[in-house]
Amino acid sequence: MALTEHIVMRELDIPDIGDYAVYRRNGGWEAFRKALKEQTPAAIVQMVKDAGLRGRGGAGFPTGVKWGFLPKGVFPRYLLCNCDESEPGTFNNHQIIDRNPHQLIEGVAISAFAIESNTAYIYMRGEFAAAAITLEQAIAQAYADGFLGKNILGTGYDLDIYVHRGAGAYICGEETALMESLEGKIGQPRLKPPFPAVAGLYSKPTIINNVETLANVPPIIEKGVAWYRSFGTEKSPGTKCFSLSGHINRPGNYELPFGLSLRELIYSPEYGGGMKGDRPVKIVIPGGASAPWLTNSQLDTPLDYEGVAAAGSMLGSGAVIVLNDTVKAPHLAYKMDEFFKHESCGKCTPCREGTHWLVKVLHRVAEEGHATEGDIKTLHGIYNQMAGNCFCLLGESAVMPIKSALTLFADEFEEIVARSGNGHVGNGKHAISLELAGR
Ligand SMILES: Cc1cc2nc3c(=O)[nH]c(=O)nc-3n(C[C@H](O)[C@H](O)[C@H](O)COP(=O)(O)O)c2cc1C
Ligand code: SF4
Known part of the structure; x- marks a missing residue:
């Protein structure tokens, strides 16, 4: 079942959504205005919890619950947007930035407000040079319109967003290595606990979320919890941008409701379009290189966090790599x-x-x-x-x-x-x- 409207890959509904004026004409930055003027940080955290938004970076951890782990009254706090995207087979974060960058920046802004942070960093994979420029331009447009900076929209809230490029190390996508790298140290993981929410960047409370996770936030604020929950399943609400690759006729990113089957993703003419040369599926790696493999007897597995786990693997980043019988x-x-x-x-x-x-x-x-x-x-x-x-x-x-x-x-x-x-x-x-x- 194709989506009649997309939550994240909105360029499929509004082709020029990457253009700032088009984004604004289509309600862009109004969710942030609403959040600032009509809601409290606590109310936004609750909304994200109620929507059931789960982190798209790999573990599927509930985003609002994570935000709720911040210790009360400890400041400053930081929001880090993880755009290291180095998991083999994963390429949806790059597309979001390329085609719908303003929604990500607005998502970062709303989320920073929700966790009462005045500083957010977007940590980018080193190779994403052009994407970093796209984001810097999007950020500059938001500053120019008064959505970032000091005393935003006269509310007294201040927020600065910085783009930081890494040097292309997969480990810097791991949240604690990312923080080390951002602090200018060698990108190696830290011992947990303490978890970043308690002692993260510069030992201060820090929230780290994936690009796709944060890009989901503005539509939740704008259209509400019931609308968001009308997509996907009870435990995995919303949509997922699946990065489909391998011996597939139509590789690419497909934003689809959680819960469709692997078979549908691979064989539907609108998505994967079947296997190249009609050869049989041999192996599917459903969540990036880190995920245990599935075989062709498991093609009816539902693509949501619970379904893939029950099949013995994990949905991970949603990178679905499909390989035929020629692969040893x-x-x-x-x-x-x-x-x-x-x-x-x-x-x-x-x-x-x-x-x-x-x-x-x-x-x-x-x-x-x-x-x-x-x-x-x-x-x-x-x-x-x-x-x-x-x-x-x-x-x-x-x-x-x-x-x-x-x-x-x-x-x-x-x-x-x-x-x-x-x-x-x-x-x-x-x-x-x-x-x-x-x-
Ligand atoms: C080796 C390794 C690499 C990772 N790379 C990424 C990445 O590129 N992007 C990402 O969002 N999460 C990555 N993660 C997961 C992050 O540590 C973290 O869980 C995630 O950014 C949290 O965001 P979420 O709650 O929105 O899913 C990686 C984890 C490991 C162990
Ligand atoms: S900390 Fe250990 S497990 Fe993690 S990447 Fe480094 S060497 Fe590997």
Whole structure:
């Protein structure tokens, strides 16, 4: 079922919505005016809670509940908009900024007001140079019209918004590494607790939300909770901008109500349009590289937080990567873990060493086609040692591709072992120690 109106990708309803004058003509910044003039910060927090808005950055945590964690009476407070968007397969934040930037800035402004913050930062992935300029221009237009700055609309409320570009590190999307980076330090995660709401940027109470999350806020304020809840499901209200990629006829971003099935997203002529060359689906990674894999027997999984979790994976960032039967599971695990190895920040041993060894063994198995039973045991051993022992979720995510591959497609590893025959000497332990010696 296609949406008759979009909540976030409004350029599909109003093609020039990225133009400031068009945004204003279509009610732009009126939700902020309403929030400032007619509502209190507490009322806005309650509205966002009632709407059931859930964070789109990965965990699906209820946004209003998160805002409610701020300690009372502690100031200054900061709002950080997370636009690091480096999860493989995820590209909706970039489109929102490119096509509908003013809605994001208005969402940042309303949310900052709701949490009683006078300073907000938009942390951008380093490579998004043009998008950063787009946002800076949108911010300048809002200042020029009196929606940002001092004594906004004569209400006494002050707000400044800054765009900060990182240097292109995936780990800087993790909220505490993001804050370290913003403070000018090396982008490595902090220990939690304390959570950012209590001690975040410059040790002050801080809220971090994703671009898509914050872009949902103005329509909630403008049109109300009941309208928002008319989309999606009871527990996952609203819409999600799914980034669909892989062996799909029509890859792209699709804003759709939560709860439609994976099959609908892939095969509907309006969305994915089916598989390239009509080949069968083999693997679906439903929430970016960090999500456990699904297979073609799970295409009726509803795309909402609960449905994907019940199927054994996670909706994550909503990056749905669909792969056909030409893809070998060991190769896919290798490519994914190569990414995690490259992006590991090196702070903790299980992730730094684990990703290194996963890639080293997987390269031999998947790319060179040499494997022994010992190698397979070694791969199981590495991921078991990593799981639950990494300092942050990057390391835990690196476990997912290899675990999925070994669990769902053990036969493909066995096939490599069988093909290797006598061509590979020694067991996995021996092979590893040779690698160590040559490191
Ligand atoms: C390695 C790693 C990378 C992440 N990258 C992003 C990112 O690019 N954008 C994002 O919004 N959240 C990212 N997150 C999740 C954030 O830590 C945080 O949960 C999120 O920004 C909260 O926003 P939300 O409540 O609106 O979902 C990442 C988490 C991890 C562990
Ligand atoms: S799990 Fe990886 S990314 Fe996270 S702190 Fe450890 S080394 Fe860094």
